[in-house]
Amino acid sequence: MTAYGIGLLGCGRISENHLRGYRHAAALDGVGEIVALCDANPAVLEQQATKHEVATQYGRLEDLAADPRVDVVTVLTPPDVRCQVVVPLLEAGKHVLVEKPFAHTLEEAREMVDAAAANHRLLAVNQNYRWRADTLKLKELIDSGAIGRVVGIHQLHAMWRDEGPGWRRTTDYLALAVMAVHWLDRFRWLTGDEGATVYAATRSTGLLQSKGEDWAAVTVTFQHGTIAQLTEDWCSASRHHADSLLIDATEGSLVAKGTTITRYGRRQGDEQQYEAAGAFPSTFAHSMRLLLQAIAEGGEPSISGRDNLGTMALLDGAYRSAATGDVIRLEPNGIGARSNGEALPPTGAQHPLAAAGGAHVAH
Ligand SMILES: NC(=O)c1ccc[n+]([C@@H]2O[C@H](COP(=O)([O-])OP(=O)(O)OC[C@H]3O[C@@H](n4cnc5c(N)ncnc54)[C@H](O)[C@@H]3O)[C@@H](O)[C@H]2O)c1
Incomplete structure (x- = not known):
């Protein structure tokens, strides 16, 4: 061929x-x-x-x-x-x-x-x-039923990211469009669900040379009830030391920190650790x-681009919410079909x- x-x-x-x-x-x-x-x-x-x-x-x-x-x-x-x-x-x-x-x-x-x-x-x-080693492991654990049905996600991503000359310094769309879009997409990918509402608040603190938002908080409710909360922070002196991802589900929880993922079962002491590292x-x-x-x-x-309309609905909704102060309700028809059965x-x-x-x- x-x-x-x-x-x-x-x-x-x-x-x-x-x-x-x-x-x-x-x-x-x-x-x-x-x-x-x-x-x-x-x-x-x-x-x-x-x-x-x-x-x-x-x-x-x-x-x-x-x-x-x-x-x-x-x-x-x-x-x-x-x-x-x-x-x-x-x-x-x-x-x-x-x-x-x-x-x-x-x-x-x-x-x-x-x-x-x-x-x-x-x-x-x-x-x-979606293909990072940590995401692959999280998806494998969720899809295997190891923690039951996801009910809530809490993610903090906090770094010091002062950009040099280039479009990231001048764009009006910074922390959400450049970085949080990865996490919003990952919420959809891990839950297999589409957004129902989005609420977001953003600010440009003036601490960085970039013009766009450098501190953003987003809350998404999904159609089957999962609530996801994300803080995307580009001006934190904590420089990734506070980063964390928590996924709570009906039978357990997952915590990701760096390349380590821990599964906690409902019974105290039932926990298991996994290392997930790979080449970018x-x-x-x-x-x-x-x-x-x-x-x-x-x-x-x-x-596909059609699938990504679901991610775009979250990003677009977050910017609209931040601009208006409103909770944005998403149209189910703004979301494309997803294909299944593809090997990871x-x-x-x-x-x-x-x-x-x-x-x-x-x-
Ligand atoms: N998936 C990821 O992990 C990841 C990581 C970094 C960047 N990105 C994305 O990649 C994209 C590019 O980012 P970057 O940091 O490489 O930007 P960059 O500014 O370093 O490079 C963009 C290049 O595009 C060229 N260009 C622009 N318009 C053109 C045109 N009409 N015709 C021909 N060339 C043109 C510019 O000359 C420049 O060399 C962005 O959308 C960014 O968000 C993705």
Whole structure:
């Protein structure tokens, strides 16, 4: 079988994880091959093309879109560059994997989903935190019934993140769109449920050089009753020391701290610990692998643009709530179908990319 040709649009910070992830021998099982890079900035284009030995380089989207060897494009542009690049790529007949956040508004996300359907192309969103070793273990434990039905989730993510020059310093959409979107998506993924209401409060403290919100509190109620509370804090001198995730369920609880996950049973003393560590670039490769599988076999990947409307409904709802002070009630029809039965990557050290080198943790 001929490998699908992959082109990357955007050779900035996160391209390294995609390139390293895709390039590892076993990563795409020979089904995908990087054939071209594109960036409007010649310096980063040249740097990544040389480092990763990609011969074809384009400075303009139109040239990438016109290359017949490119079947799939990974879109790695800043979040405010979405529809204007994703829609022409779909119209040119390319399948697209777009980085998170899918968009800044639900409306923009819907426009891209509609364009994919109209052009009979697949569109997927790189919600790669679903494939992190800790998430894989949490999902395995929840899906196995080890703690019963999830009733509530409490997550605190607190770091000191003062960005250098670039879009993260100037965007109006910071902590929620750049980071909390991973956790909102993970709440959906772990519970298998969709949001019903969202309430959020945000502030820009002025402690950082970035303009957008750097402290955010979000409460989501899900359609089957789970309540999820999230604090996303970018200006905490605690620098991740206070980070925690607690999942309470009918038969037990899960606590994740760093790479350690502890399951607590209802009976006192019934507890078990698991270590969940893995290589970060492998999570990027897995998103691409799912998209290539879906192209080859038909159907949609679990991370489809349509699925991501559920995540976008939470992000969009959180921004609307923060702006108005209202509780936002979500429309069930804003949420797409989810495909099932897809194999998850193996966890931790067993993963084919566990030996691919040090993790590049960026968000
Ligand atoms: N999934 C993750 O874990 C993760 C981690 C980091 C970043 N991201 C996401 O990746 C995306 C990119 O982030 P980044 O930090 O790499 O940004 P960046 O600013 O470092 O790189 C973006 C690149 O896109 C190029 N670009 C912009 N518009 C273009 C256009 N129209 N044509 C050609 N090139 C264009 C820029 O020249 C730049 O080199 C963001 O959406 C971000 O949220 C995801």
